[in-house]
Amino acid sequence: MSSQMLYPIHLNLARLTKSWIRIPPEVFAWNTVIRKHAKSAYPIEAVNAFFRMQRMGVPADNYTYPFVLKACGRCLRVGEGRQVHCLVVKSGFLLDHYVGNTLLSMYGDCGVIRLARMVFDEMPERDVVSWSSMIAACVTWYALLACNEKLKTWTVMICGLSNHGRGEDALSLFIQMEKAGLKPDSISFTGLLCACSHLGLVKEGKEYFDRMVNVYNIEPKLEHYGCMVDLFGRAGMVKESYDIIKSMPKEPNSIILRSFLSACKIHGWDHVDDHFKELLLEIEPSLGANYVLAANMSAMSHQWDDMAKLRVAMKGKGLKKVPGCSWVK
DNA sequence: ATAGGGTTAG
Incomplete structure (x- = not known):
C-alpha cells in the first residue's frame, strides 16, 4: 500500500x-x-x-x-x-x-x-569529493600521456614540458589531502591506486593498499583489487597479479580478467588457468575483444583446437573487432 | 520532487 x-x-x-x-x-x-x-x-x-x-x-x-x-x-x-x-x-x-x-x-x-x-x-573549501576529482583528473592526464606516443607529442607540444608527471601530482595531492586532515574514502584510493598503476610504482601501490585496509579500515572493493591486478600486470609481475585474483573474496569481473589476460599476453605466462579464459567469455560473451584475447591465450599454450573453436564461436555470433577510437579532436 | 568524485584497453 x-x-x-x-x-x-x-x-x-x-x-x-x-x-x-x-x-x-x-x-x-x-x-x-x-x-x-x-x-x-x-x-x-x-x-x-x-x-x-x-x-x-x-x-x-x-x-x-x-x-x-x-x-x-x-x-x-x-x-x-x-x-x-x-x-x-x-x-x-x-x-x-x-x-x-x-x-x-x-x-x-x-x-x-x-x-x-x-x-x-x-x-574556499575542499571536501573529499573535490580532492578525489582532482586526483582523478591528474590520473586521466597521466593515462593519456602513457597510452599513446602520438598523443604524448601532441600534448607536450600544446601544454609545454612543464606539465610532465601529472601522475606524480596525483600522488602528491593525496599526501596533501591527508595533511589537510581529510579522510580519504574508497574512491580517493581508487584514484590513487590507478596513479600508482600508471606510474609503475609497485612498492607504493602495495603500501597504499595496506594503508587503506589497516589505517583507514576501508574494505577493498572489486575495483581496488582490479587496480592491484593491473599494477602488477603492467609491471610484468604476472604471478603476483594472479595471486591477487586468487586471494580476492569475490569472483573477478570482466575488467579484471581482461587486464590480467592482457598482462599474460604481453609478459607471457603459460600457467594461466583455462578457467579465467572461460569465465571471461561467460561473464561478457558480447564483446568481440574477449574472444580475440581468449584465442591469443589458446595460441600461447598451443591449444590450437580451442583457438579454432573460439574463432567459429565468434563468427557465429557475428562479433567483430570494435575499431579503436580517440576522443581527442 | 531534482545535485557532485573512480576503474579495462589493443
Whole structure:
C-alpha cells in the first residue's frame, strides 16, 4: 500500500504546494529536461536546452549547473563549459559545493587539467569529493600521456614540458589531502591506486593498499583489487597479479580478467588457468575483444583446437573487432 | 520532487 493512501489527500497537496511556491515551476521543468538529457546518449541536448533556457530568461539555480556541467563533460564541450563557468561565477553559485565540484570534474573530463586545477585552487573549501576529482583528473592526464606516443607529442607540444608527471601530482595531492586532515574514502584510493598503476610504482601501490585496509579500515572493493591486478600486470609481475585474483573474496569481473589476460599476453605466462579464459567469455560473451584475447591465450599454450573453436564461436555470433577510437579532436 | 568524485584497453 502506498503512503498516499494512508494519509488524507490534503496533506500531500499542502506539501506539494509548499515546494511549488519555493521553486519556480519553470526552473524545475527546465532542470528536469536538462537532467534527463545529461544522462542520455546525447548529452549535447542538455547543453542546448540550457542555453535555450538562458535565452528565454529563466534563471538557472544550484541544481541546473551540476546537470549542465555534467553534460558538458560527457560530450567534451570545453567551450560551452567555460561559458557555463562564467555564468556560475556571475551568479555567485561558485560557492555551492556541488556546483564547484562538478565544474572541476567537467574540466577534468575534458582533459583541461590547468583549468581544473584553477577551480580547485580557488575553492574556499575542499571536501573529499573535490580532492578525489582532482586526483582523478591528474590520473586521466597521466593515462593519456602513457597510452599513446602520438598523443604524448601532441600534448607536450600544446601544454609545454612543464606539465610532465601529472601522475606524480596525483600522488602528491593525496599526501596533501591527508595533511589537510581529510579522510580519504574508497574512491580517493581508487584514484590513487590507478596513479600508482600508471606510474609503475609497485612498492607504493602495495603500501597504499595496506594503508587503506589497516589505517583507514576501508574494505577493498572489486575495483581496488582490479587496480592491484593491473599494477602488477603492467609491471610484468604476472604471478603476483594472479595471486591477487586468487586471494580476492569475490569472483573477478570482466575488467579484471581482461587486464590480467592482457598482462599474460604481453609478459607471457603459460600457467594461466583455462578457467579465467572461460569465465571471461561467460561473464561478457558480447564483446568481440574477449574472444580475440581468449584465442591469443589458446595460441600461447598451443591449444590450437580451442583457438579454432573460439574463432567459429565468434563468427557465429557475428562479433567483430570494435575499431579503436580517440576522443581527442 | 531534482545535485557532485573512480576503474579495462589493443
